[in-house]
Amino acid sequence: MSGVRAALDHFWSDARPKSFVAGEWSASSTTFPAYDPSTGEVLAAVPEASPAEVDAAVEAARQAQPAWSAAGLEARADTLERVAAELRAQGEKLALLDSVNSGNPLSAARRDITLALRYLKRWPSYAFALTGQATTPVDDALSYTLRTPYGVVGKIIAFNHPTLFALGGMIFPLLAGNTMVIKAAPQTPLATLAIGRILEGVLPPGVVNIVAGGAGTGDALVTHPDVKRIAFTGSLPTALAIQSRLGARGQIKHLTTELGGKNAMVVFPDVDLDAAVDAAVANMSFTVSQGQSCQSTSRLLLHESIHDAFVSRLADRLRRLRIGPAYDEASDMGPLVSRHQLERVRAYIASGCEEGAELLTGGGIPDGVPSGGYYLEPTLFAGVTPGMRIAREEIFGPVAAAMSWSDHDEMLHLANDVDLGLSAAVWCRDVDLALRTAHELEAGYVWVNDANRHFLGAPFGGVKNSGVGREECMDELLSYYETKAVNVRVPRRPARTEGGR
Secondary structure, eight states, X not given: OHHHHHHHHHHSXXXXXXXXXXXXXXXXXXXXXXXXXXXXXXXXXXXXXXXXXHHHHHHHHHHHHHHHHHTOHHHHHHHHHHHHHHHHHHHHHHHHHHHHHHOOOHHXXXXXXXXXXXXXXXXXXXXXXXXXXXXXXXXXXXXXXXXXXXXXXXEEOOSSSHHHHHHXXXXXXXXXXXXXXXXXXXXXXXHHHHHHHHHTTTSXXXXXXXXXXXXXXXXXHHTOTTEEEEEEESOHHHHHHHHHHHHHTTOOOEEEEEOOOOOEEEEOTTSXXXXXXXXXXXXXXXXXXXXXXXXXXXXXXXXXXXXXXXXXXXXXXXXXXXXXXXXXXXXXXXXXXXXXXXXXXXXXXXXXXXXXXXXXXXOSOOTXXXXXXXXXXXXXXXXXXXXXXXXXXXXXXXXXXXXXXXXXXXXXXXXXXXXXXXXXXXXXXXXXXXXXXXXXXXXXXXXXXXXXXXOTTOOBOOEETTEESOBSSHHHHHTTEEEEEEEEEOOOOOOOOTTOO
């Protein structure tokens, strides 16, 4: 743990995390504990932002916004380049802090730093490619559009990728000329707050402010009258609560949500079984976030002719994953993020057993792990039927449910008969059949013969109760602008007189 303490000391010399507001570090009278899920130990007391402290953060963003917008796109993009330079210098310590607080393996935390650097390098090109529109609807008029920033954006991030979601989530709002208040997830606040050290001295004070806290902090942010645009990544119940609170306050705001999924991986009988099994492991994010991923394909819809062989090979693969402390380089898979999350996932496993599913592997506490940690074996069920909770509800943990099918229409009904629709995967060598199936699946993001990869410009987001809006593309950038139409009357030139010029 000496490395963890060194990482804390690197970002806060007294190892006491603080809020980052108006370019300065501040503590709160109220704190909550940040845990190391690998051991269950308390790492630090984290300041919980009160409504008054949220108000101070929003006010700092509001005051900084006019100058940030007026600086121009090129200056804003140049500033993000300097953020990337600071991230490269401090990325290893930030990855360690992320890993120790989230439970994600250190290799996965490093990957998130690499992805954030890639986003900082590539996404500004979208802003430079953005243009408005101009038309001449009638002979004596010109109509054109302006894109203007909202002002202050509130960004609420999820616990499973705290560094990536915070850094990636600030790029498009800032390029558009907005300023921000970011709220860290209460389970994983340390790396998010530490990003203030990356931004300190690079961004003008108040352009990005970072606070932490629970539901009260989030409510103060989303209902603040000066926050005009909200982006939320998290659970459906919280998204519904945000909508309800805004409605109760009589507030209409631009709200985008990236929510959960109960995603299907459809496997046809003509596949390379080993490749498809590898994809099942990758798509579940077992070795990235312990299955705590909105895009995890936790429902395996397997053709009956390959079902038994597939689940047998997958169970064997899962048994061979090395489970241990997140910051142990030898660990393939770390602990779940919190005791609450561990208990929640174990309750789903118990439900699956009670409802008659066959537990093929996992479900218990691994051997040889620290006794206080929140560890759970990767779990695979077979014999799952559509009415079971493990077949319908997002578990957000290392639990996969296998279901058998024989008829194409039956398979589509199984895949689409849920309220969520974030992602899906199709494994099939018949290209025509694979593409037809991809088109028929009710999901916002579909992989065909691939697993768990995102591509620059490919819109990521869900349908049904999996959210509103798209990320990682031009749509996301546009969502941080308001569009203004300007109509200009152009007087007609007087008719020429004879001999006139």
